[in-house]
Amino acid sequence: MTEELTGAEITIRCLQEEGVEYIFGYPGGAVLFIYDELFKQDKVKHILVRHEQAALHAADGYARSSHKVGVALVTSGPGVTNAVTGIATAYMDSIPLVIISGQVPTAAIGQDAFQEVDTVGITRPCVKHNFLVKDITELATTIKKAFFIASSGRPGPVLVDIPKDVTQQKAHFSYPDSIRMRSYNPVINGNTKQIKKAAELILSAKRPMFYSGGGVILDNAAGVLTELVELLDYPCTNTLMGLGGFPATDKHFVGMLGMHGTYEANMSMQYCDVLIAVGARFDDRVIGNPKHFYSEDRKIIHIDIDPSSISKRVKVDIPIVGGVSQVLKELIKLIKASKEKTDAIALKEWWKQINLWRERDCLKYDRSSRVIKPQMVIEKLYAITKGDAFITSDVGQHQMWAAQFYPFDKPRRWINSGGLGTMGFGLPSAMGVQFANPSSTVACITGEASIQMCIQELSTCKQYQLPLKIINLNNRYMGMVRQWQEFFHGNRYSESYMDALPDFVKLAESYGHVGMKIEKPSDIEGALKDALKLKKRLVFLDFITDQTENVFPMVPGGKGLSEMILV
Amino acid sequence: MRHIISLLMENEAGALSRVAGLFSARGYNIESLNVAPTEDPTLSRMTLVTIGSDEVIEQIKKQLNKLIEVVKIIDLTEGDHIERELMLVKVKAIGDGRDEIKRLTDIFRGSIIDVTDKSYTIELTGTSSKLDAFLQSIGQGIILETIRTGASGLGRGDRMLKL
Ligand SMILES: Cc1cc2nc3c(=O)[nH]c(=O)nc-3n(C[C@H](O)[C@H](O)[C@H](O)COP(=O)(O)OP(=O)(O)OC[C@H]3O[C@@H](n4cnc5c(N)ncnc54)[C@H](O)[C@@H]3O)c2cc1C
Ligand SMILES: Cc1ncc(C[n+]2csc(CCOP(=O)(O)OP(=O)(O)O)c2C)c(N)n1
Ligand SMILES: [Mg+2]
Numbered sequence: 001m002t003e004e005l006t007g008a009e010i011t012i013r014c015l016q017e018e019g020v021e022y023i024f025g026y027p028g029g030a031v032l033f034i035y036d037e038l039f040k041q042d043k044v045k046h047i048l049v050r051h052e053q054a055a056l057h058a059a060d061g062y063a064r065s066s067h068k069v070g071v072a073l074v075t076s077g078p079g080v081t082n083a084v085t086g087i088a089t090a091y092m093d094s095i096p097l098v099i100i101s102g103q104v105p106t107a108a109i110g111q112d113a114f115q116e117v118d119t120v121g122i123t124r125p126c127v128k129h130n131f132l133v134k135d136i137t138e139l140a141t142t143i144k145k146a147f148f149i150a151s152s153g154r155p156g157p158v159l160v161d162i163p164k165d166v167t168q169q170k171a172h173f174s175y176p177d178s179i180r181m182r183s184y185n186p187v188i189n190g191n192t193k194q195i196k197k198a199a200e201l202i203l204s205a206k207r208p209m210f211y212s213g214g215g216v217i218l219d220n221a222a223g224v225l226t227e228l229v230e231l232l233d234y235p236c237t238n239t240l241m242g243l244g245g246f247p248a249t250d251k252h253f254v255g256m257l258g259m260h261g262t263y264e265a266n267m268s269m270q271y272c273d274v275l276i277a278v279g280a281r282f283d284d285r286v287i288g289n290p291k292h293f294y295s296e297d298r299k300i301i302h303i304d305i306d307p308s309s310i311s312k313r314v315k316v317d318i319p320i321v322g323g324v325s326q327v328l329k330e331l332i333k334l335i336k337a338s339k340e341k342t343d344a345i346a347l348k349e350w351w352k353q354i355n356l357w358r359e360r361d362c363l364k365y366d367r368s369s370r371v372i373k374p375q376m377v378i379e380k381l382y383a384i385t386k387g388d389a390f391i392t393s394d395v396g397q398h399q400m401w402a403a404q405f406y407p408f409d410k411p412r413r414w415i416n417s418g419g420l421g422t423m424g425f426g427l428p429s430a431m432g433v434q435f436a437n438p439s440s441t442v443a444c445i446t447g448e449a450s451i452q453m454c455i456q457e458l459s460t461c462k463q464y465q466l467p468l469k470i471i472n473l474n475n476r477y478m479g480m481v482r483q484w485q486e487f488f489h490g491n492r493y494s495e496s497y498m499d500a501l502p503d504f505v506k507l508a509e510s511y512g513h514v515g516m517k518i519e520k521p522s523d524i525e526g527a528l529k530d531a532l533k534l535k536k537r538l539v540f541l542d543f544i545t546d547q548t549e550n551v552f553p554m555v556p557g558g559k560g561l562s563e564m565i566l567v
Numbered sequence: 568m569r570h571i572i573s574l575l576m577e578n579e580a581g582a583l584s585r586v587a588g589l590f591s592a593r594g595y596n597i598e599s600l601n602v603a604p605t606e607d608p609t610l611s612r613m614t615l616v617t618i619g620s621d622e623v624i625e626q627i628k629k630q631l632n633k634l635i636e637v638v639k640i641i642d643l644t645e646g647d648h649i650e651r652e653l654m655l656v657k658v659k660a661i662g663d664g665r666d667e668i669k670r671l672t673d674i675f676r677g678s679i680i681d682v683t684d685k686s687y688t689i690e691l692t693g694t695s696s697k698l699d700a701f702l703q704s705i706g707q708g709i710i711l712e713t714i715r716t717g718a719s720g721l722g723r724g725d726r727m728l729k730l
Contacts, residue, residue, distance in 0.1 A: 120581060125592050129635040132581070149635060182730065183577055183638040308629035311622070 002174045007136050007167040008033035011100065014143040016043045017175040020071050022062060022435050023047070023100075024055040028075025029115060030102025033167040047435065047464065050456040052079050054428035056086020057454070060095050061432030064415045065390055067220060069096045069151050070432065076102045076164075077115030080122065085422060087157050088126035092419025093241060094218060096155035098146045099127075105165040106134055119161045128156030136169040144179050153186025154306040155218055186305060190322030190330065198276075198301045198318050199334040205274035206346035207353075208234040211257065214241030214418070215279015215304060221325040222246065222411040225278060228332050232342055235354055237265040239280050240403055241418045248407030249387075254354060255363075258286040259555045260400045263362035264354055266553070266561040270296055271353075277302045279324045282314045283419075290314060292560025303327045362553050362566055363404055372521050374398060374473040374545045378405040380524050381443065381471060384532060389441040390415065390433045394426035394450030397479035400551045402445040424453030427470065431457060434466045441532065443469040449478045449498050458511035461538050469531050470540045472504060475547050483550045487565070488557075508540035517542045569598070569618050571643040571650060571720050573728050574631060578604050578611045582636040586613065589634065595619065595627050599652075599695075599717025610638065612728070614719045616695070639728060647723035653690070653716045654698045655680075659709040660687040668705065675701045686711060694718070 059070030255262030302316040430444040481496040505515030531539035553564040598616035677691035
């Protein structure tokens with residue numbers, strides 16, 4: 001017979017069995033027994049954040065940058081409600097997380113007990129799945145299922161709600177090696193016939209285009225995708241979530257596409273005749289007005305592990321349900337073995353056209369400006385870090401400039417909230433990235449509005465000596481909001497000015513960090529170099545940037561991809 | 568178009584609210600929904616009637632399949648199937664009306680299962696449209712109460728929803 005353990009012990013033992021290194025959390029009444037068990041062991045290291053939202057973002061950054069499951073622990077009631085933004089953020093970007101939440105004792109459920117909320121109900125629409133464990137004998141298998149569901153198929157957050165009495169009760173513990181669920185069997189292998197049809201269509205293309213997204217990153221398929229694109233000599237674009245899934249400095253890369261994508265990417269997307277969509281979900285920020293997108297004739301191949309992503313917003317011709325990696329490998333085999341070759345003449349014409357679009361130089365900006373241009377800060381950061389840093393970002397203009405001006409050659413280096421667009425994500429997610437990659441440079445590109453949404457985490461950074469570099473592109477505006485108001489609301493800057501800003505240098509110092517304020521373009525490089533030399537310190541770089549700078553190109557809402565506003 | 572979708576799902580607390588939540592969150596219609604355990608008590612079978620364009624129905628099926636507790640689904644309306652709904656209807660039954668109601672009930676192969684001096688309660692099964700037709704024939708004026716289970720159904724012959 002196996003030993004008898006309490007629910008709290010079982011919880012921690014499960015995490016140990018899963019090889020969990022870090023758990024990000026915040027204590028409270030309902031999870032006190034679990035915290036007590038954490039205290040008694042040292043395999044699973046607990047990281048104390050300053051707000052539950054940050055626990056989720058940190059676990060999320062850890063997961064995105066490491067391909068492991070991120071784990072968070074929160075108490076019942078307000079612990080859970082604070083965590084919801086973080087859970088929804090991970091859900092929208094398909095990030096594998098396991099969230100353990102405390103619940104009031106079983107007998108008190110439904111009584112409006114102290115710190116009771118219907119956690120399963122509140123989180124249901126923003127998790128891949130959730131469980132309420134009422135029976136101690138089901139605790140271990142439930143946690144096993146949670147890790148399995150979170151990390152397989154289309155990944156996502158899974159929450160396990162544990163009532164306090166369950167953490168006290170005892171049961172025999174044994175952790176299953178593997179788990180099978182009759183109701184959950186994600187398809188990994190694509191249909192062979194469909195893959196064959198796709199290979200034929202790909203080879204027959206005259207104006208081909210690869211469009212790849214977050215699925216490539218999630219499936220660790222960057223290498224295979226790169227091999228296929230190079231083999232064919234076809235152009236490739238990435239979504240915001242797909243950046244790094246194809247090397248941005250490769251000549252086949254035409255930049256990010258979509259609302260703030262490059263001219264060449266959007267034009268190629270609009271005018272290609274065969275589109276190969278790989279782990280991307282035809283988001284509204286990507287294809288613009290669907291009617292306009294349909295106005296050009298093209299055949300679409302769509303590879304995605306989630307059938308519900310296929311033909312959801314755009315009807316496709318060859319759907320392939322399966323894992324990106326597996327399907328692309330099959331495609332490479334078929335294409336290499338095929339007697340048909342790509343249409344060299346048509347391809348040459350197509351590249352000629354794309355290079356003409358490239359000449360439009362859509363990302364140009366005033367490099368001789370006397371005020372700091374945000375784009376220049378990012379370009380210099382790229383040069384100084386040799387493109388090898390992990391970059392997290394918040395949400396706004398700075399996020400788009402980071403995506404445009406820091407070309408990522410490797411996957412899992414670009415960490416941002418794309419689907420939910422959560423301000424406050426940047427700093428806590430950077431903490432998680434730094435835990436997963438302790439010897440790497442981790443920079444958080446943020447804005448003065450976003451950074452204030454989770455600024456309390458500077459305290460966590462101090463406690464754990466996280467040497468993050470915070471690049472605050474301070475334009476004294478909610479720049480992205482101001483830009484929309486300038487373009488679409490007659491310059492009425494309703495509530496988008498950031499007044500009464502703190503002195504960020506002093507603020508950083510009061511948390512025990514280094515602060516720098518940079519006001520001249522000529523000081524950018526020196527400041528970045530100085531900051532990066534401080535290998536053990538968090539440095540908050542407050543760049544006072546041009547207040548009126550806008551993000552270009554821009555596809556306005558309701559417009560088509562080829563109807564960009566350009567500089 | 569109207570579709571009858573049957574699902575087998577784990578007989579677990581919360582499974583129903585996941586389905587209901589999915590429909591409201593994504594703005595799909597539910598005409599009716601019923602659910603009960605099957606001969607295997609670990610499974611329940613749900614029947615859902617919904618209306619939507621082909622694209623919407625396609626998404627509904629994919630989204631339902633994606634729910635972790637849903638084991639298997641079948642769109643009954645995609646092939647040969649039998650559809651039945653149960654209705655109980657209480658009507659005012661006085662004087663000459665009593666005979667008329669009895670006759671109509673017979674025509675529709677229903678039965679009167681409760682009688683008072685002022686009312687009849689009629690039990691009727693059939694396709695949903697047959698029940699609609701009955702209500703129409705009997706006329707709004709005399710109906711006191713109705714309750715319908717919503718459609719249930721099975722595929723004909725070899726068409727089955729089984730593990
Ligand atoms: C201010 C702001 C501006 C934005 N502007 C842009 C913009 O200009 N351009 C842009 O692209 N985005 C932009 N976005 C982001 C946008 O909202 C979406 O988040 C993003 O476009 C979605 O990327 P994706 O299609 O790669 O999908 P993801 O959300 O990354 O989804 C991944 C897809 O891959 C599938 N998948 C997962 N795992 C696998 C696997 N193993 N095998 C196969 N498939 C798998 C999933 O089922 C899913 O369909 C912006 C966001 C913000 C906040
Ligand atoms: C939590 C949250 N609230 C509101 C928004 C809407 N929003 C998007 S960008 C933005 C402004 C961001 O300002 P800042 O962080 O200064 O970045 P900038 O655009 O100036 O670079 C706002 C308010 C959001 N994305 N997230
Ligand atoms: Mg700003």
